[in-house]
Amino acid sequence: MLNADTTHPLAPKVVEALVDAATQLGHQSTYTGYGELEGNVKLREAICKNYYKPRGIDLQPEEIFVSDGAHSATFDIQALFGLDNIIALQDPIYPPYLEANLLAGRSDIIYLECNEQNNFVPEIPKSKVDVIYLCFPNNPTGAVATKEQLKAFVDYAINYDSIIIFDAVYSAFITDPKIPKSIYEIEGATECAIEIGSFSKMAGFTGLRLGWSVVPAALTLESTVAGELTQLCRISQSIRFWGASSLVQQGGIAALSCQQECQEIVNYYLENARILKEGLSALGLTCFGGTNNPYIWVKGPEGMNSWEVFNQLLCKADIVGIPGSLFGSNGEGFLRLSTLCRQEDIKKAMNLSD
Template sequence: IDPSEIFVSDGAKSDSANIQGIFSQDCVVAVQDPAYPVYVDSNVISGRTGLAGEAGYEGLVYMPCTEENGFFPELPDRKVDLIYICSPNNPTGAVATKEQLKSFVDYANEHKAVIFFDSAYAAFITDPSLPRSIYEIEGAEKCAIEMNSFSKTAGFTGVRLAWTIVPKALQTEDSEPGKAHALWTRRQNTFFNGASNVVQAGGLAALSKEGREQTDAQVAFYLENARIINEGLKSLGIITYGGGNAPYVWLKTPGGLSSWDFFDKLLGECHVVGTPGSGFGPAGEGFFRLSAFGHRENVEKAVSSIKESLQI
């Protein structure tokens, strides 16, 4: 990666929404389902998706992430132009293998599609066999744009600092290499004044030797929170996923409850709040997300309340 291919920004969230602005309005968009809502909603706002029905938006290609496929989707069953992938995934906590990412890179290069790869949680990957960047996959520089963030490692969620990589080798169906890079450069120069110097100084501190030691310790702290949540739920017989290489625990709602019914049950019986899986897309129904981002005493108190009070 050349330094000129790295764009400093005010957040991976805004970049993942804004990046679509350099692509044609009639691009066909594929999203993991369940998915981080920004991927879907920003395309809804842009007018790409059509109307919503019971199964989602008619103009989107949903790639279901289920228990059967390990919460990583199969390739689109038709030609698409833009593909959103998040690994480690929010909300499921699933992490793509190199083989899984290679299948999407090969698909994108064959069909001249572009992958938007959200790696905001890459620092939580503890398994050395799992890729932290899509550019570990041969050919990805020709088809993938990667986004990352200081929010999840250095606590910059409210401060806002991130980066997006747009390789000059990236080529779309109807443009030569370098065009996407030039368009994103123009878009950022026109619509964005840059992250503040104060915030960037904080980012440099976070990337220093001392800063890396501190952020690594913080990541380990949150992963321990995830372990505590996972073990507490499993002790009740609740089926869980994620948590090992991600800060989210994705649980299957017990007793066949809907996501929102379980939300009400968890709040009413245990005084614990989480996120209904259905809020992340049609395939999230029947699941629920708990976050490891919190103080240890609050996590332990919540898990204890669940173990003592949840009536299954």
């Protein structure tokens, strides 16, 4: 339960596609080398048609940039922006957002408070910022944002010529129809938001590495025109990245064609979350998340710091998590647990083994 790695096998149709793609590479007549740097056009078309279109979102393949996972995309996307930009990050935060900007040389960073009082969804910045990182469903807190809350950020970004970088990696875990799975479900978001998606959690591709970024043609930043950032991203990707594995991209196409089978894997992890959250709550612990999200954000007893919560659960239940203080100052006193694991291990920890 320590990290965000997955444990459930891939959907059979995905495995079949991977095997077929590997077989084709072994024959002269079907061998292929480098592909399109933006990603296999059939995969980009499938992302538009099978992932976004059912949500009422119209995107073009030219606006999709395939990556070898959301982690890489997070580091690469910041290269589009100047080093003097003011960056707004949630606290607690997924650490690579901060690390990517610090490594790039940025120092003007503000933090948006996420706590129990605001259900771990921050308020919009109180002053002008250039780039806002938002992650919903959230890692590490398990929080989700409503349409109204996301609309406030979109309105802010449009008003201040800011850019939202929206991490939607855990969108497949959303079961509440009232909760947006994409920032583009919010009116105006294509004018101000970049979205990062991934096959890692929605299809179990943590060992395969495949994701994407959406940079809409309508997106503008201060002193830019529509389409300029999309073209800049295309140039950046051609310089920094030689494309995701052609074999893995075939697996991604298959995953988008069998979303129900992939969703069954997600549902397995959601059941894990239900079991663990109910078990920990029965022990008297306050738990957040675990609904519409594979993470449970455990609050320790009053006066106990994150490492003490870590030690208590490790010693009493053999449960290993990540101390909340490692995600930022507002994570102190909490522990993040992942339910992307085997169900029998969770039942054993909760003394529910058959």
